[in-house]
Every structure is written in structure tokens, then in C-alpha cells.
Amino acid sequence: MKIKKMCSDMPDCRTEYLVTRNKQFFCMTIFFLFLSLSVKSQTVSVADFLGDRQAAVSLTFDDGIQEHYTLVAPHLNRYALRGTFGINGKFMGDIDDHFAPRLTWEECRRMVADGHEICNHSWSHPNLTAIDRRTLLVEIRKNDSIIKAETGVKPTSILYPFNATTPQVRAVCEEGKVGARLEQFGLGQRNSGCTAASIDTWLRQLINDRRWGVTMTHGIYTAWDQWDEPWVLWNFFRELAFKKDSVWVDTFSNIQAYVKERNAVTLTTRWCNNTLIITPALSLDSKIFRMPLTLKIAGMEKNRCMKAVQDGKNLQVSYRGDYLTIDINPYGSPVAVSYMKEKTLEGKTMCVIGDSYVYNHGCPVSETWHYKLATKHGMKYQNLGQNGNSIAFERDSIYGAPLYKRYSIIPENADYILIIAGHNDAYLVNGDIDRQKVLRQRLDELLKGLKRKYSGAKIGWVTPWNVAYEGFPATINIIEEMCRKNDVKVLNAAYTSGINPNDLVFRSRYFQGKDDNAHLNNAGHNLLMHWGEQFVMGL
Structure with missing residues (x-):
């Protein structure tokens, strides 16, 4: 230092x-x-890591195998995780390859559109330490060029074939890139011998040591280091999705860039x-x-x-x-x-709309953190919560019209509009890609309508908790994505609030019953007072 x-x-x-x-x-x-x-x-x-997480994980996949598109990417997308896929341009589209059927460029383009990284794994997969400099340049530059031409994105990282490199090779290959994979945890079974227990041990140690871990996977049913029990891999993805409060999961390039910036700033x-x-x-x-x-x-x-x-x-x-x-x-x-000035909110009107996170299920509204916030600051408060309400989907009439239809009940004189919703949508979305598209579309419609009708109001969104159920990671990701698109501030209650709906002891103390994973009790709402106050005052 x-x-x-x-x-x-x-x-x-x-x-x-x-x-x-x-x-x-x-x-x-x-x-x-x-x-x-x-x-x-x-x-x-x-x-150490973005969002002050304890650890980071990059999931990397070698050799451009078609299973990466047909099997791996759908599971990653299900949990809103992003992977890094190293491809060899020479073999692209070869579905009859003796090693394994390979990815097509169209499949790569779809993966890029979903937020995954396509990176350089060399043109033809030689041992880069065993070729001359001229051939080395061709292997890297030719692959960079075709990836850029086919996907529109120039690679910013490299996965070395056979993990073989030298300082001389690195000087050539990493020029103009954020870096290369130099250490890896083999994530497979036939060669790496992974079990659910060994993967869990690796992840726990990573978190304890506050480190960045990079996994390396090849095939699922084909190629090298295949899986006899692929459900072990899918369950690992699921576990990562529900540890996003403590583990930053992102592409290799994004985490490598952060680490180097962190060390150089x-x-x-x-x-x-x-x-x-x-x-x-x-x-x-x-x-x-x-x-x-x-x-x-x-x-x-x-x-x-x-x-x-x-x-x-x-x-x-x-x-x-x-x-x-x-x-x-x-x-x-x-x-x-x-x-901030203490009287920023005094006399302002705050309307809170959403589901039972707002209406407070079976407990008085006066126990909610947003009611207490309004009272503390002398605000006019209106609670428009509806138990069972959703953002985008029609349910039984007792749950009210979805938010994208009913938002116009908010008074036009609202100074602050706080939306707290998504819990019920997560259960309805589950892992359904088509329903995710509907949620994305109707959430976009809702946010545009709010900004158009209440152009003078300050608008913010609070996400649901990160409940250990399939639809929550994707739903939370869609809320963040659409809020960014529409320039609406979002408070990620899943990863920054400290609320843990998946822990029995925590639920027993701070929720409205030990089996409740949605509704806070009075003590639970008190935990969020300053957290929510900071967000509202910062809108």
C-alpha cells in the first residue's frame, strides 16, 4: 500500500x-x-468483490460443446446465472465431431443475448506452449476475429487449451484482454471425481477464505470429464442462486476486471x-x-x-x-x-403499493417499516397493498388485479411511490421461460405507465426476499433488469437486506410464524427501518 x-x-x-x-x-x-x-x-x-460479497464464482465451460447450449445454458438461465464459454472457431457447427457435437454460431448468439460470455479457447485447440510465435498469433487473433464477427462482441478473456501457458504465451494471448483463467476447480465426474459433498466443501471453503473461485467444466454426456449424475451440477447452480447475498456469480471477464481494477485503483x-x-x-x-x-x-x-x-x-x-x-x-x-437533511420527507405523500409485503398479511399495517418510516418523518401515508397480489398475472379475484393494471389507483398527488412486489410472481413464473417473458413485458409496461402518469413523483422498487424456490432468482433478476431499463431505482431485498427467509431460527424470530417465508413480524420490520429509510430518502 x-x-x-x-x-x-x-x-x-x-x-x-x-x-x-x-x-x-x-x-x-x-x-x-x-x-x-x-x-x-x-x-x-x-x-473485495462487487456488492461487498464474501466470495466470487465464475463458471467456465471449455471446447464449445453443443450440450453447453442445450443443457447447461437453460439451467443457468433458470437461476439467472451467467457463464463463460470458451470456443474453438475451427470446430464450430460440427455436429459430427468425433469428440462431441459442437456449438453453432446461432446458438452462441442466443447465449450472448442471454448475458453469457463467449471467450477465446484458441482457433484449433493446440498446446499453445508447443507452437511458434507466428502460429500462436494466428490461433488467438483468428479466433478473436471470428467470434467478434459472428456474435458482435470481441472476447476479453481466454481459457488456455489444456490449461497450458508460459509467461511468453501469456504476453501474446492476454494483450487487449482483462486476463486468462490460470487456476481452476475441475467441475466434472469422470475425470475430476466431483460429488455433491466435494463441491459443497469447495464452495464453503471459498466463502470462508473470501476468494474468487473459477470452475472448469467440459461435457455433460459427451466429451471429456462427463457427468454420470448431472443433477449434482444442476443442484450446484441452484445453491449458487440462493447464495447471491454472499457469493457474486458472474462471467470470468467481469470478475477478473473487477479484481484488477480493485488492485490498481x-x-x-x-x-x-x-x-x-x-x-x-x-x-x-x-x-x-x-x-x-x-x-x-x-x-x-x-x-x-x-x-x-x-x-x-x-x-x-x-x-x-x-x-x-x-x-x-x-x-x-x-x-x-x-x-442528508433530516426534514427531507416531512409533509410529503408516500404511497406504497404491492402484495402482502405491503399489506402485512395478518398483522397491523402500523407494524410495517414503511408505515414507521412515514410516521417518523411526518409523511402522509397511503397503503395500497393487496394480499396475494402479483405484478403480471391474473389470479383469483380476491387477490385483486395485477399491478400492471391496477397501478392507476395511486393518487396523482403522490410525492413518493414505493412498489414492493414479486413474491407471488416468483411462484407463478417458477422456471417457465414463457412466463418470464410475460413478466418482463408487463413489468416494463407497468414501469413506463408509472413514470408517464406520475412524472413528478419519486419512484422506487423493493424486491422480494431470496426464497429458496425455483422462480425467485429469475424474478428478482427481471425486476432489476426492467428497473434499470426504465431508470427506476431498485432496492434488492434479496441480497442486501439481511433478511433470511430460508433459516428456521431467523423465521421463528422475525417472520409471522416459523413456516412463513414472506411476512415479517414487528421485530422483523424494525430490522429494515434504517435500510428502507436510506433508500426512500435517496430516491
């Missing part, structure tokens, strides 16, 4: 520090003076006029290293809401107990972090 103390030329500012993070996790304590001259301290650091910090100014500096190529970085800021006054601004836009601030997190653009302008 390199720290350089610098003098500020601004009369209202104190001191500033230069903080550089290399391969280890570092943080810098900044001492400053308020106008009252009382001494305070903060720590500013870069989280420099943060200059200073206090000025009761505002913490954080200036990032990063010299990597922003065309390929384009991941946001999660900053952790500890030592701010507790139970006060914070505002963070970069490039003229409000950043979402999330509380993680003793510290807060924000996702920043490491190439952007300085980030200004300050305390």
Missing part, C-alpha cells in the same frame, strides 16, 4: 490522503475535524465543508475494464442517512451494519458523500 499525505489548498478543507490498493485488502483511516473541533474517523476501502480522500470527497484514479483501459467498484465507508454517524453523488448523479447508498457501501465509476469524477 502506498499512502501519500497531501496538503489541501482549499481553506475549508483539512487534509487529504492518497490510498492505493495492490493485491491485498487495504483501508485507510482518515482523521478530520468538524467545525465543532471534535475528532472523528472514517475508513474508506474497496470491497487509487483513492484520494479529503473532508471539505462536512462532505467526504473521494477521488478515484485508474489507469487501466476503460474499454475493457469497465466494472463499477464497491466502496466501503465506515465510521459515519449511525442512524443518519447519507447522500453520495458522482458525475451529477445520486448513487445508491446501502447500509451493512457498521459501514455503508456505494458502487462508483472508477474513471469518474470525485464522489461527494454527505449527510
Whole structure:
């Protein structure tokens, strides 16, 4: 770590520090003076992984085998997971290949459209350490070119054939890329000998060690390292989906880019006029290293809401107990972090609409965190929750019309509109791809209608918890996707709230019964007060 103390030329500012993070996790304590001259301290650091998760996993698949499209991708899509698929251009479309039927370019294009990464595995799969430089260049550049031509996306990572490489080979192959797979956990059975227990042990150790793990899979029923019990692999995908609060699952390129940015970024910090100014500096190529970085800021006054601004836009601030997190653009302008004015919400009208998360099932509405928030800040509050309501699907009439039809009951004078919904849709969607499309379409219709009819209101969405049921990961992913598309802020209750609907002890203490995985009791709602308050004030 390199720290350089610098003098500020601004009369209202104190001191500033230069903080550089290399391969280890570092943080810098900044001492400053308020106008009252009382001494305070903060720590500013870069989280190990995006969203301050404990660990990260990239799922990689070698050799461009057709089973990756017909078997693997559907299971990944079911759980809103993204994989990295290394292909060899020479063999594309060869369904009679003696090794295994290969992917077609059309199948690759569909996988890219679903968010998966198609990366370079060389043109013809030679041992790259055993060929001359000229042949090596052809193997890499020819494959890069055809992948770009066929999918529209130039590869930014490489999976080495046979995992064979040298420093000389790396210098050629990784030029213009975020990196290459250098370590891997063999995820197969015929050769790697994986069992459900061994995979679970690997994942638990990864989380305990706070590391990034990269799996390597080849065939399912064909090719190398086949599976005799493929359900073990599908169950592993399912387990990852329900650990997204602690494990970041993403493509190899995205996680590699984050890690290298994290290690290379420099943060200059200073206090000025009761505002913490954080200036990032990063010299990597922003065309390929384009991941946001999660900053952790500890030592701010507790139970006060914070505002963070970069490039003229409000950043979402999330509380993680003793510290807060924000996702920043490491190439952007300085980030200004300050305390919000306490009376921001006073006298405003907040309408909360949605399902039984809003109506509170069998308990009084007055116990909900949003009711308590409105009361605390002197807001006018209207609860439009409906037990059993859904976003997109018609149900029994007792559950009311779906939100995409009934949203217009919100009064036109609403200053804040909070939508809390998706739990019932997750059960209705399950793993049905067609129903996912319907949800996506009608959610888009709902958000566009809300923004058009209530153009002066501040609108936010709170997702359901990450219940261990098939439809929840995909439903939560669709909500986030559509909210991003329509520029509506979303608070991911599945991965940032600390609510665990899958733990019996937690449910017994904080839900409306030990078998309830949806409805919080009074104590459970109290857990969300400051979390929800920060979100609403930041809209």
C-alpha cells in the first residue's frame, strides 16, 4: 500500500490522503475535524468483490460443446446465472465431431443475448506452449476475429487449451484482454471425481477464505470429464442462486476486471465543508475494464442517512451494519458523500403499493417499516397493498388485479411511490421461460405507465426476499433488469437486506410464524427501518 499525505489548498478543507490498493485488502483511516473541533474517523476501502460479497464464482465451460447450449445454458438461465464459454472457431457447427457435437454460431448468439460470455479457447485447440510465435498469433487473433464477427462482441478473456501457458504465451494471448483463467476447480465426474459433498466443501471453503473461485467444466454426456449424475451440477447452480447475498456469480471477464481494477485503483480522500470527497484514479483501459467498484465507508454517524453523488448523479447508498457501501465509476469524477437533511420527507405523500409485503398479511399495517418510516418523518401515508397480489398475472379475484393494471389507483398527488412486489410472481413464473417473458413485458409496461402518469413523483422498487424456490432468482433478476431499463431505482431485498427467509431460527424470530417465508413480524420490520429509510430518502 502506498499512502501519500497531501496538503489541501482549499481553506475549508483539512487534509487529504492518497490510498492505493495492490493485491491485498487495504483501508485507510482518515482523521478530520468538524467545525465543532471534535475528532472523528472514517475508513474508506474497496470491497473485495462487487456488492461487498464474501466470495466470487465464475463458471467456465471449455471446447464449445453443443450440450453447453442445450443443457447447461437453460439451467443457468433458470437461476439467472451467467457463464463463460470458451470456443474453438475451427470446430464450430460440427455436429459430427468425433469428440462431441459442437456449438453453432446461432446458438452462441442466443447465449450472448442471454448475458453469457463467449471467450477465446484458441482457433484449433493446440498446446499453445508447443507452437511458434507466428502460429500462436494466428490461433488467438483468428479466433478473436471470428467470434467478434459472428456474435458482435470481441472476447476479453481466454481459457488456455489444456490449461497450458508460459509467461511468453501469456504476453501474446492476454494483450487487449482483462486476463486468462490460470487456476481452476475441475467441475466434472469422470475425470475430476466431483460429488455433491466435494463441491459443497469447495464452495464453503471459498466463502470462508473470501476468494474468487473459477470452475472448469467440459461435457455433460459427451466429451471429456462427463457427468454420470448431472443433477449434482444442476443442484450446484441452484445453491449458487440462493447464495447471491454472499457469493457474486458472474462471467470470468467481469470478475477478473473487477479484481484488477480493485488492485490498481487509487483513492484520494479529503473532508471539505462536512462532505467526504473521494477521488478515484485508474489507469487501466476503460474499454475493457469497465466494472463499477464497491466502496466501503465506515465510521459515519449511525442512524443518519447519507447522500453520495458522482458525475451529477445520486448513487445508491446501502447500509451493512457498521459501514455503508456505494458502487462508483472508477474513471469518474470525485464522489461527494454527505449527510442528508433530516426534514427531507416531512409533509410529503408516500404511497406504497404491492402484495402482502405491503399489506402485512395478518398483522397491523402500523407494524410495517414503511408505515414507521412515514410516521417518523411526518409523511402522509397511503397503503395500497393487496394480499396475494402479483405484478403480471391474473389470479383469483380476491387477490385483486395485477399491478400492471391496477397501478392507476395511486393518487396523482403522490410525492413518493414505493412498489414492493414479486413474491407471488416468483411462484407463478417458477422456471417457465414463457412466463418470464410475460413478466418482463408487463413489468416494463407497468414501469413506463408509472413514470408517464406520475412524472413528478419519486419512484422506487423493493424486491422480494431470496426464497429458496425455483422462480425467485429469475424474478428478482427481471425486476432489476426492467428497473434499470426504465431508470427506476431498485432496492434488492434479496441480497442486501439481511433478511433470511430460508433459516428456521431467523423465521421463528422475525417472520409471522416459523413456516412463513414472506411476512415479517414487528421485530422483523424494525430490522429494515434504517435500510428502507436510506433508500426512500435517496430516491
